[in-house]
Amino acid sequence: MNFPHPEKRTAVPxxxxxxxxxxxxxxxxxxxxxxxxxxxxxxxxxxxxxxxEKAQESMSAGxxxxxxxxxxxxxxxxxxLRLVDQLRQVLAxxxxx
Numbered sequence: 001m002n003f004p005h006p007e008k009r010t011a012v013p014x015x016x017x018x019x020x021x022x023x024x025x026x027x028x029x030x031x032x033x034x035x036x037x038x039x040x041x042x043x044x045x046x047x048x049x050x051x052x053e054k055a056q057e058s059m060s061a062g063x064x065x066x067x068x069x070x071x072x073x074x075x076x077x078x079x080x081l082r083l084v085d086q087l088r089q090v091l092a093x094x095x096x097x
Contacts, residue, residue: 002041003054004029023057030062042068048083055087059094066091 004025020028030038040058042051051071058066068087072080 002043003058023061026057026061026063037064039063039065039067042066042071045070045074048086051083052086052090055090059090064096 004022026040038058040054040063042054046054051068055066055068066087072084075083
């Protein structure tokens with residue numbers, strides 16, 4: 001699934017118009033999935049810091065893993081390796097059971 005974007009809200013019924021952070025949004029998605037594994041997509045191409053923040057928030061919410069293809073492969077080789085190493089460090093903090 002794509003990482004939720006709570007800031008992108010149009011035509012939201014008043015009862016659901018409460019503001020929440022991206023961390024609260026991903027927490028709610030993982031809770032709603034219950035025992036279903038949740039893989040988070042990186043979405044459109046973004047900078048390292050944005051991707052690392054998405055990874056950290058997703059994994060701390062209980063996501064199973066990440067699908068960040070274009071955000072790795074559409075970079076220069078050295079940049080890709082650096083990002084993958086940083087993502088690996090994030091993932092290592094959340095071992096699978």
